[in-house]
Amino acid sequence: xxxxxxxxxxxxxxxxxxxxxxxxxxxxxxxxxxxxxxxxxxxxxxxxxxxxxxxxxxxxxxxxxxxxxxxxxxxxxxxxxxxxxxxxxxxxxxxxxxxxxxxxxxxxxxxxxxxxxxxxxxxxxxxxxxxxxxxxxxxxxxxxxxxxxxxxxxxxxxxxxxxxxxxxxxxxxxxxxxxxxxxxxxxxxxxxxxxxxxxxxxxxxxxxxxxxxxxxxxxxxxxxxxxxxxxxxxxxxxxxxxxxxxxxxxxxxxxxxxxxxxxxxxxxxxxxxxxxxxxxxxxxxxxxxxxxxxxxxxxxxxxxxxxxxxxxxxxxxxxxxxxxxxxxxxxxxxxxxxxxxxxxxxxxxxxxxxxxxx
Numbered sequence: 001x002x003x004x005x006x007x008x009x010x011x012x013x014x015x016x017x018x019x020x021x022x023x024x025x026x027x028x029x030x031x032x033x034x035x036x037x038x039x040x041x042x043x044x045x046x047x048x049x050x051x052x053x054x055x056x057x058x059x060x061x062x063x064x065x066x067x068x069x070x071x072x073x074x075x076x077x078x079x080x081x082x083x084x085x086x087x088x089x090x091x092x093x094x095x096x097x098x099x100x101x102x103x104x105x106x107x108x109x110x111x112x113x114x115x116x117x118x119x120x121x122x123x124x125x126x127x128x129x130x131x132x133x134x135x136x137x138x139x140x141x142x143x144x145x146x147x148x149x150x151x152x153x154x155x156x157x158x159x160x161x162x163x164x165x166x167x168x169x170x171x172x173x174x175x176x177x178x179x180x181x182x183x184x185x186x187x188x189x190x191x192x193x194x195x196x197x198x199x200x201x202x203x204x205x206x207x208x209x210x211x212x213x214x215x216x217x218x219x220x221x222x223x224x225x226x227x228x229x230x231x232x233x234x235x236x237x238x239x240x241x242x243x244x245x246x247x248x249x250x251x252x253x254x255x256x257x258x259x260x261x262x263x264x265x266x267x268x269x270x271x272x273x274x275x276x277x278x279x280x281x282x283x284x285x286x287x288x289x290x291x292x293x294x295x296x297x298x299x300x301x302x303x304x305x306x307x308x309x310x311x312x313x314x315x316x317x318x319x320x321x322x323x324x325x326x327x328x329x330x331x332x333x334x335x336x337x338x339x340x341x342x343x344x345x346x347x348x349x350x351x352x353x354x355x356x357x358x
Contacts, residue, residue: 006239007268009043014234014244014252020051022167034170038267041171041255045270046234048250049164054156059226061149062192066282069114069146070194080138082115083328087127087135088189089116096327098214110276114192118158118185119151126185131292132319133187154190154286157224161188161288164222164253172263173301182290187318188220190286195231197280217269218256219321220289225252229281235271244272257317258290261309264298290314316341 017036021029040047069077074093082090092113116137120127127135139147165179172178215235225232232252233241244252260269274283290296292315298307320340323329332338 006235006237006271008045008237008270010238010240011044011236012242014044014046014048014242015040016048016050016247016250018051019049019163019167020053022163023051023053030167030176031170034167037167038171041168041259041267043268044234044236045268046244046252046254046272048247049253050247050250052160052163052251054153054160054251058149058153058156062153062226062284063228063282065143065146065149066114066192066194066284069140069143069192070112070196072140076140077112080114080140081328082138082326085135085138086132087117087120087137088133088322088326089135090114090138092326097325110195110198111274112194112196115189116150116154117187117189120185126292131187131315133189133315133322134185134292150190150192153284157190157286158188158288160251161222161224161286164224165288168222168259168267172266172299179290182294184291186289186291187315188287188289191284193283193285195274195277195281195283197278199278215271215273217260217271218254218285218287219258219318220256220287221258221262222256222288223252223254224286224288225254226284227252227282229277229279231274231277231281232283233273233275241273256287258296258314261296261312262299262302264302264304265308266302289318313341 015036017033017040019033019037021033024030037047077091078093080090082088082092082096084090092115094110094112097113117133119137120135122136124135137147137151162180162183165183166176169176169178227246230243230245232244234244234254236242254272255267255269257269259267292313294314295311296314296317297311298309323333323338323340329338333340
């Protein structure tokens with residue numbers, strides 16, 4: 001089995017950064033915050049952010065709607081099965097998605113999910129053109145409050161994403177609004193993830209363990225994560241798994257593949273996983289991407305000698321990586337009715353497999 005790549009420093013905790021100054025006009029205060037973000041992104045790949053401005057009420061409504069939806073019978077949830085969507089939106093049953101290497105089909109990630117993204121009409125030109133990650137969401141007709149409250153949170157979180165993009169731009173010595181032209185219609189995906197309670201999933205010997213989500217990196221620029229219970233673990237430079245528990249009033253932010261590539265490795269996409277826990281757990285990651293046709297490659301100012309990452313198209317990378325992990329897409333590929341995006345010819349797989357314990 002290939003090893004998980006351990007990067008960054010031998011950190012033992014995730015730093016906390018108050019990003020409230022990013023919402024102000026105080027240039028020096030914003031640069032100070034950006035320096036803290038740069039330090040976390042380059043040494044850990046993860047940070048907690050406070051001062052984000054998202055109301056607690058919006059988060060509580062998100063949690064309530066998720067709990068109501070996942071409590072529905074499986075057949076009701078499967079009416080919104082993600083395989084019915086041409087835009088990769090909807091319900092993801094347990095076993096549909098997995099980051100394992102495929103050598104043991106009995107291993108599956110122990111979760112179910114509901115995926116959504118920017119709401120676009122059926123006649124959106126990019127959707128009509130076949131951009132798989134762009135199009136309309138699927139919503140339960142009998143639960144209009146779910147569409148209302150979940151999408152309201154999506155709008156709040158994507159607005160926060162714009163602010164964090166500005167912070168990272170300053171952290172990289174770029175113009176504060178550098179990323180704005182790349183954020184006109186990004187396929188940034190929000191996932192509602194449910195880990196059902198299961199006392200049988202108490203911690204067991206790691207070599208035999210199955211995971212809530214196995215070790216991986218995220219595909220996009222960065223992720224904004226809210227969780228309701230512990231379980232997230234992050235790998236440090238020594239190959240040790242460091243606990244990243246919830247922090248009251250804070251979101252977890254982690255660097256994804258795209259920012260690692262754009263910075264030529266200056267920022268790092270750190271491998272992480274979710275360990276099996278006995279108690280029920282919810283997770284709400286927003287994967288912040290750039291526009292579908294954005295060319296991802298190391299920016300010239302970060303190339304010192306050589307570009308360590310190949311060029312690729314952002315949307316094609318998302319689609320190709322998604323096609324490697326979702327069962328319904330792998331089936332379409334096997335049937336010959338769907339092919340990997342042509343522009344993703346290098347077939348880069350940034351996600352690292354988990355190290356086999358000694």
